[in-house]
Amino acid sequence: MSKQIGPSSEVLFHFTIKLEDGSVADSTQLHGKPARLQMGDGSLTPNFEACLLGLEAGAKKRFELGPDDAFGAVNPDNIHHMERSRFAADMELEEGAILSFTQPNGAEIPGIVRGVAGDSVTVDFNHPLAGHNVTFEVEILAVDQSGA
Template identity: 30%
Template sequence: MTIQLNSVVALTYDLYTKENDQEVFVEKADEQSPLVFLFGVGMMLPKFEENLAGLNIGDAYDFHLLAEDAYGVKDENRITDLPKEMFGDMEMPEISSILPLQDDQGNQFSARVKEITESSVIVDLNHPMAGQDLHFIGKIISIRLATDEELAHGHAHGADGHESH
């Protein structure tokens, strides 16, 4: 079977980024814990899926995504100050920690703490991988058609199609 719209794909990958012109390993999904997703429904980065379209079970892949095709370029306007009063009696977060936040409309998102000043906590609202080119190397383990239930839910229910909710 070929990877196509509404198929459930299980794959392995090694993910690398670059630091000082050197590739740096970030994470992996292996055959015991593959990445399983519903193809073509917006769950994955569009260019990631574009590079996988048409591959078959057992096919290996090796491709690069530029930052703008991955999590975007770093936007300095997404770095902001949160007043320390916002934290009340809570312990101040540590530099590089991730804060769960919510806006006035109830949307949830995360921010990475960059700095703590006398009056504020400076956070970065960019995705942690914003500004980074990505390099994926992996193999397609399985491909199957999505079930009606998976299509209705908008996500895969595991490599074999079963998952409890």
């Protein structure tokens, strides 16, 4: 008897995330390493987890999620204008570059350079897929009911 994904299952699965234009944003298959998820741990949105509930090992499913159900809407408060002097003098700052920033608590957070104008650098700390409708394709490899 196959185990179904429940609210506290540990799930081993492959996924592919596609954008509205069909381009692949991320895929575990490209890296040859499946993802492991503990349902209910907060790493995925409730609606994403709801799409997985009831699936069994061997199941394949495709579902579409809007920004609020996937990576969130773009939050203007996460876009910051910073002085060029806050960056190393020899650092190449060009649009699209992803830089790592240290938060006051010591945690690292990525930021995407959205623009450089004179002494001002615009850095976006939103998730790169924020504001996008995405298509998730999943293949469930294993389901463990025992939890973490």
